[in-house]
Amino acid sequence: MSTFATSTDQSAPVSETSGRRSWWIPGAAVALGVAFLFGAMIGPAGPAWHQVPGEILDRLPFVSFDSGATALQSTVLWQIRMPRVVLAAIVGAMLALAGASYQGVFRNPLVDPYLLGVAAGAGLGATIVIVVNRSATDSWPVDPLPVVSFVGGLLAVLVTYTVGSAFGASRVPATLVLAGVAVTALATAMQTFLLQRNTEVVRQVYSWILGRLSTATWADVRLVLPYVVVSSVVLLWHRRLLDVLRVGDDEAAALGARVDRIRLTVVIAATLGTSAVVSVSGLIGFVGIMVPHLVRMLAGASYRRLLPLSVLVGAAFLIVADIPGRILSDPAETPIGVVTAFLGAPFFIVVLRTRQGALR
């Protein structure tokens, strides 16, 4: 009784995902391993590049290996190079993961932690803490700096979202970006105002804004790691639900998803992680938009693959992006934010061009 047109070529057995795609995660993990090793091999002083794999082997439990490096070279590797490489990996992974999550939860391909105003809000929060007097809080059990910068980042993204949706961001994605620009400008202006009135802390605030990736220690890694782990676990848990949100709020709700709760949870988790890494790395733009788009082009747009792959590729990307800064250190080091912007700004324009249809 079916009047349905049935052609033979349509009755092929259903395959759900081609085998090709399942190699993306191991592939990205290998790329991260290579980037990590490469990052550890490069740098002044320290052991020669060929001694580095041996040094790493020696550190593994139950393995003893003489790399031929002196004790001093070994210290340079483990106390100067390694924290920097590890911190770059953590920051890159977090920014890319947060960017992909924001893009999913706002259903907007253009947003990243910077364009949403998160970074500027976090910066304002940090400035307030420093101005109010940093030393008075030294004895506190919990450092208020990351906490207040998190609150600042969260407030900024909520204002951006509220203002953006009030002016039709669901129909015109660029509206959300424009709202983010306004929030960023306001937060930056308030920060500048505070600094003008408290010139004695300018140095301290600027070293925060520019980050301290170049002077990274294991203490910095320990400072951000708890926030990044909590944030990443929560975000990765939501990867299936971010796929459900791709059909829009109404349809996701009709499919039984609690859209508002998902959106709030993801925004809080992504903002927590972003604020934490911004507090050690400074303002590094474009990673959150560049890496997820690159992954989408290669491995498809499903958030189930996109989120874990963004973690791996983001980590590898920032380790590599940090290398020019370490080589081109004469007369002064190239800040990593300069390197990512150099790559990211043209990339953003390419995204605008290829996604034009989706932006109307």
Place this chain on the structure above:
Amino acid sequence: MSSVSFVDLGVRYGDNVALQPFSDTIKPGEWLCLIGPNGAGKSSMLHAVAGLVRHDGRVLVDGSPLDLRSSRRRAALVAHVPQSPVLPHDMTGFEYVLLGRNPYVSYFGSETAHDRAIVRDVLERLDLGAFAERRLGTLSGGEQQRLVIARALAQEAPILLLDEPTSALDIGHQQQALELVDRLRREHGFTVLSAMHDLTLAGLYSDRLALLHRGHCVAAGAAESVLRAETLSEFYGVTVSVHRDTDGTVIVVPRRTMPLA
């Protein structure tokens, strides 16, 4: 098979009443079609049943209130095919239909092999196997519409809500889509509530029509009692002639008011 009852179901947007209190019962396996001019309240009623807008009154499924259930339990009872579905252009057909399994997956869980088997089965039954790996953006309007219906089927809900399921399709694909729903409803005993603009197709496929006008239900019953030239003229402001085919099909044909030269 499930029955759906409406007890004084009403929808308001602020001061604007979209649907006046509406009471009716759709029997298990029955197809009720809402007709009426734009803004009559058809979509509002479907949205109320799908849980997308706040409403007054009650919707009962097999006698128990739908609005007291969790959003996931509700989605396991009622599948909604929206008027203009969002089709992420880079999502594959399989990924899209798999979304229909969301009501059965816990918040942090993921789909089981059983869920995937159901999706494969639905795709094969609707002859959509070839589109499992294709991206939605590369498919035609008719193919996309069938995938939307496939997603609703993967929900395994006994109640199907169709909001203008054929408005974007040509006459051939309109017939295909409605034949598909009709076949599935007979095979699986779905209870169907739809909203449609094409009056002839509405009368042809549904068991019963309800004519809404400015939120009021002004006529309800079989096609031949609702689709009358004077009724349609009163509520649509249209001049039509209504014919009956030899098999009982009611055919509504618009008339030109200027005489044909």
